[in-house]
Amino acid sequence: METVEVKGLVKAFDGHLRARRGRSERVLALDGVDLAAEPGEYLVLLGPSGCGKTTLLRTIAGLEQPTEGEVLIGGHVVNGLPPRVRQIAMVFQSYALYPHKTVLDNIVFPLRAEGMERAEREKKAAWAAELLEITPLLRRKPRQLSGGERQRVALARALVRDPAVFLLDEPLSNLDAKMRATARDELKRFQERVGTTTIYVTHDQAEAMGLGDRIAVLEHGRVRQVGTPQEVYDDPADTFVATFIGSPPMNLVKRDDRLVGFRPEHLLPAENVTSERVTMPLRVERMEYLSGDRHVYGTVTGIGEETRVIARLPATVATPLAAGETHEFAVPADRFRFFDAAEGVRTAAVPIGGAS
């Protein structure tokens, strides 16, 4: 178990074509990233495509060299060291199994590169195959395996070396929805068993929330927030995190120079909110019935500018609603979050009218 830390990491890519004409266009994939994964921690890098999360992972792996900043594994600076000596294991999005080798040969490949003796590496491979329940598949070629089996082979190949760090690059994105849920559960239990520090890249917030001990939300090469799934969800640091995480996203209502935010599940018909609350009239426009919940699309007035919002009513709320009606809704007072309208960052609470 080792710590992984990056300090002031900057990675710039040159726009190749432009550079030749003298107008070099630098794209900052990473723009000053500071991040640390504790020993044994499951850290998830979450962000939309193009936010730099994969570049960050590849820089930690040593597949990319940072333009500025340091990568530390176990307290040692590993900048400039090839991936080989960094004691890392990586699972690629495509799994990158060697198609011409059998499953067994795939798994022992890193051990052969290490120069381990035959008997010992066979034993290690057998142990990893046992752990991931792929023993019957050892003689097959990767193309004869299903997506989930390939993923487990890739994990086994990563596991046999006893790496200091696991780096996983969207390993579930090639699986179908049902497989993904089971594989997610397996991944989590597997990591808990081996206890290796893991950095996991995904754009899927459900994966991030479900797997991560902590989540680092990235956008445009910057870390927007690092925290436990609960912190990131309940106390987003800015409007990007607030709207990126949560489905449907947090409602934001403009009020003077502030944005007033509240989650859709906290916006309920007024009679269902008994605690200290803020009421507001909501004109219902459309409703969706999704896995037991009612998603109510409508426009609220009274707490700020007229804004379209979404309310998520659990099945236990039976209030009859119909499109076109205006109904009194309310949000518990402690569920409001406030952001600066210009900067998007969290600010102190301001009193909102209509509290009762």
Place this chain on the structure above:
Amino acid sequence: MTDVKTEAEPVEAGGRRERPKVGLADRDGFLAWVMLLPSVVYIIALVGIPFLLAIAFAFSDVTTGDPSFDFVGFANFGDVFDDRVFWRSLRNTLVFTVISMLLIVVFGKILANILVADFRGKWFVRFLVLLPWTTPVALSTVSWLWFLDSIFSPVDWVLRNVGLIDANVVWLGQPGTAMASVIAVHVWRLTPLAAVIVMAGLIAIPKDLDEAARIDGAGFWRRMFEVTIPLTMPVIAVAALFGAILTFTDMTVPYVLTRGGPTHSTDVLASWAYFRGIEGGDVGQGAAIALFLFPLLLAAAVAILRAVRRLEAR
């Protein structure tokens, strides 16, 4: 307003749908024939007919002096087999082909690695790599002729000044060095083709695999021999077979460089067939010699097609 519109629309749409225009370009069968026709004509006119003619001539006594066709059975083949030069040229052809093919593949693989590498000034290196293939063969062979000249050879001059030899080697004047020269020039010429073919194979390997191997701790040679080469094997096979076929049927390099000499030591089947059939005038014997190329080429073509199919299956 809206009522009128909804009434009018179906009529209009229906009217348009009643007269669909299907052009000739929409008919796949027709298109297939139009596209295939030029190559079919080409193959029949320049490959099929000459091939049948060659078979016919091989059993005839046609010469350039007496073009009348008389069937003579296997007489030409008998004459050819009795000719020691034929066996010599057959052996030369095999030596020439096997050694050239091996060298072409090895150098082609190395050059392909250079072609895919990313470095400053790579466009210039790519240009240099492809130069031998793009230069007309007669032109480049003539400059090689000067390079290997018995008196003015720059190669000899360099070797003499370095102190490796005392007198000029006369590359094209001795059987051993003549064959070596012919092979060297041919390899120089065909390597770029093999390099481009292998490069296509290298590019097709997902980048992930190389990166995975690097993370798994494999060094340059292990990645090369355990990942890259096995994955490009079918493409390398295609390059090797192309090299073999183009060497096997080639007579330009021996013809320009040595004219088959000294004393037939660089005569190959193609050049010997040409000397016998066209320059010597015995068309029948020339055709009989040339026909020996056929079974070997057929085997090579089958092997290429198999390699390609294996490539698709992966």
